[in-house]
Amino acid sequence: MLKRKYGSRYDWKRVTERAYTELYIDSDSSFKGYVSLLHLKEVREPLYMSYEERTVCIADDGYYWMQHFPEGQNYSVTTVFNSSGGIVQWYIDICKSIGYCTKNGPWMDDLYLDLIVLPTGKIIEKDIDELEIALKNKEISTWEYELAWTEFDRLKLELTDGCLKLKEMTMSHFDLLSQSFDVAERGN
Secondary structure (H helix, E strand, O other): OOOEEEOOOOOOOOEEEEEEEEEEEOOOOOOOEEEEEEEEEEEOOOEEEEEOOEEEEEEOOOEEEEEEEEOOOOEEEEEEEOOOOOEEEEEEEEEEEEEEEOOOEEEEEEEEEEEEEOOOOOEEEEOHHHHHHHHHOOOOOHHHHHHHHHHHHHHHHHHHHOOOOHHHHHHHHHHHHHHHHHHHHHHO
8 A cells, every 4th residue: 555645744743833835836837736835833853864874854843844746747856944944855755646635735645766865966765675575565566666666767867967956946936835934924
């Protein structure tokens, strides 16, 4: 069974105070789909990830998680911003499908494989073992397995060649969505 992940992260217990917004973007020539922005105003405790020899904080008070759900694609990009608005990482989930639910917002069905891109440009491959186990245990079909690898390889090549313009896309959309938080806070 594939795990469905929502941009709202409505079930994330670590976050004790939050603000959330989402927007469907169709006017941008480089992106069409939903973009969600979760402001982690307060968390129970920070969340750290270790990549090779480096430890990175990916969730703390004041952080933002922005997730792109590109229409008709088999990936989703989560950008983590620190409390100063600096990019911590991009996390690219390979997925079977993307959709929208009126109750919890945009979602994607995770196909295990992930690519993490650090601001330095370093690309980290993740969860290859999970995909192999899922196929072995018949949790996914051969078709889903092949889809995951095809998309993973395609995106890795686009990242290496500089075709996937993550920074440009995320910064313009972060500015656009974070304005709704500014307006809401001024109204209180």
